[in-house]
Amino acid sequence: MLRHLSLLLAILSFGGCASTPTTLYDQLGGQEKIALIVDNFIKEIEFDAVIFQHFKDSDVSRFREKLIEQLCAETGGNCQYTGDSMEKVHTGMKISESDFNRTVDLLINAMTKADVSYPLQNRVLAKLAPMRADIYQR
Amino acid sequence: MKQVRFLSQTFALLLLTQTTLAGEGKLLATAGLTQLEGSGGGGIVPWATVAGYDSEDEFSVAAFSTQVNLDDYRLNAWGVSVGIYDRIEISAARQTFDLTSLGGDINQNIFGVKTRLYGDVIYSAWPQTSIGLQYKKLQDPGVAKLVGAKSYDDGTDLYLAMTKVHLGALAGYNLIWNITARATKANQLGLLGYGGINNNHYEVMLEGSLGVLVSRQLAIGVEYRQKPDNLAIKEDDWKDLFVTYLPNKHVNFTAAWAQLGDIAGAKDQQGLYLSMTGYLW
Numbered sequence: 001m002l003r004h005l006s007l008l009l010a011i012l013s014f015g016g017c018a019s020t021p022t023t024l025y026d027q028l029g030g031q032e033k034i035a036l037i038v039d040n041f042i043k044e045i046e047f048d049a050v051i052f053q054h055f056k057d058s059d060v061s062r063f064r065e066k067l068i069e070q071l072c073a074e075t076g077g078n079c080q081y082t083g084d085s086m087e088k089v090h091t092g093m094k095i096s097e098s099d100f101n102r103t104v105d106l107l108i109n110a111m112t113k114a115d116v117s118y119p120l121q122n123r124v125l126a127k128l129a130p131m132r133a134d135i136y137q138r
Numbered sequence: 139m140k141q142v143r144f145l146s147q148t149f150a151l152l153l154l155t156q157t158t159l160a161g162e163g164k165l166l167a168t169a170g171l172t173q174l175e176g177s178g179g180g181g182i183v184p185w186a187t188v189a190g191y192d193s194e195d196e197f198s199v200a201a202f203s204t205q206v207n208l209d210d211y212r213l214n215a216w217g218v219s220v221g222i223y224d225r226i227e228i229s230a231a232r233q234t235f236d237l238t239s240l241g242g243d244i245n246q247n248i249f250g251v252k253t254r255l256y257g258d259v260i261y262s263a264w265p266q267t268s269i270g271l272q273y274k275k276l277q278d279p280g281v282a283k284l285v286g287a288k289s290y291d292d293g294t295d296l297y298l299a300m301t302k303v304h305l306g307a308l309a310g311y312n313l314i315w316n317i318t319a320r321a322t323k324a325n326q327l328g329l330l331g332y333g334g335i336n337n338n339h340y341e342v343m344l345e346g347s348l349g350v351l352v353s354r355q356l357a358i359g360v361e362y363r364q365k366p367d368n369l370a371i372k373e374d375d376w377k378d379l380f381v382t383y384l385p386n387k388h389v390n391f392t393a394a395w396a397q398l399g400d401i402a403g404a405k406d407q408q409g410l411y412l413s414m415t416g417y418l419w
Contacts, residue, residue, distance in 0.1 A: 097193040097224070098163030105165065108354075118353055119310020126305035132261045 374399020
């Protein structure tokens with residue numbers, strides 16, 4: 001049992017030494033990669049009949065610009081988010097739990113298609129997760 | 139024969155899950171697996187998660203099939219569960235414990251209910267917390283009588299479970315942990331009845347699981363389940379080391395190495411645990 005445990009710990013800690021002082025923004029690949037993720041995300045939304053309903057009246061170019069800003073700021077890039085608060089944007093939309101999680105799945109697809117590694121995807125999601133309270137069921 | 143039944147159950151499940159639309163409102167892997175007694179959980183521990191991919195406005199139906207091949211025994215379990223609004227889980231399972239060395243088997247039916255009290259496994263600050271019970275009805279009390287169980291008809295376990303996912307917590311990998319406190323009198327899941335010469339009261343046992351998603355589709359982890367020791371023959375705590383493959387929200391497969399210690403006088407029982415859960419709706 002102990003042998004199994006130490007093997008498991010060895011596997012788990014294998015990525016541990018990869019921690020670097022650079023920001024998540026830099027590790028992702030900077031502005032170019034974030035723009036690619038956002039473009040992919042917009043495509044994913046356009047092709048999803050359910051989620052597109054929430055966006056059909058949105059100004060796509062403004063959404064793109066503000067989301068790039070926001071992802072840059074959230075991941076430690078040198079940007080300032082100048083859009084409306086998450087709470088303000090989503091109030092009245094009554095986003096269900098299914099639709100929220102479905103949109104997370106679309107963002108995951110967008111990152112996967114932008115060749116963002118699985119650990120980096122998780123760290124991006126961890127940065128965004130606290131916003132759920134201001135988005136969901138407002 | 140039992141081997142064939144396990145395989146055909148697994149195959150039938152696989153066919154069913156590929157042709158139906160399931161509740162998919164949860165994120166992949168957050169429905170967990172199905173534990174041995176039919177509740178949504180890990181492999182041997184019930185979790186706070188509600189079985190199935192239902193979110194708060196959906197319901198779901200899941201079915202599972204599990205086999206544990208030990209040195210002197212084989213445990214088969216199968217059953218179904220219903221998840222309602224990611225709030226309530228109702229489950230029914232049938233266990234068949236083959237005494238492969240001695241001959242004969244022990245059957246048991248288990249009915250479970252669980253309700254989520256608080257939280258979301260990913261998003262809430264504190265762990266998702268649920269309470270549940272498992273009512274077990276022993277069909278073949280012969281062996282339980284023989285080993286000196288005080289009761290060999292039926293029994294109920296009560297549990298409180300807390301489960302949490304930490305996104306990217308381990309060098310970018312998602313960590314999931316669960317801890318469960320179970321009040322029980324059951325000997326070897328109830329297969330050997332309830333209570334015995336050493337103890338005939340409810341005791342609180344601690345059970346835990348710790349896992350890491352090494353990719354979106356693959357999880358590895360360990361589990362530990364503290365067990366009562368009511369009978370004159372020794373009962374040990376259970377452990378396992380598992381690998382789970384979750385290709386999509388329709389199905390998952392688990393292989394584990396289970397170390398279940400002494401069971402009904404047979405020493406150091408270990409073996410391969412194979413399980414599959416299919417999400418039918």
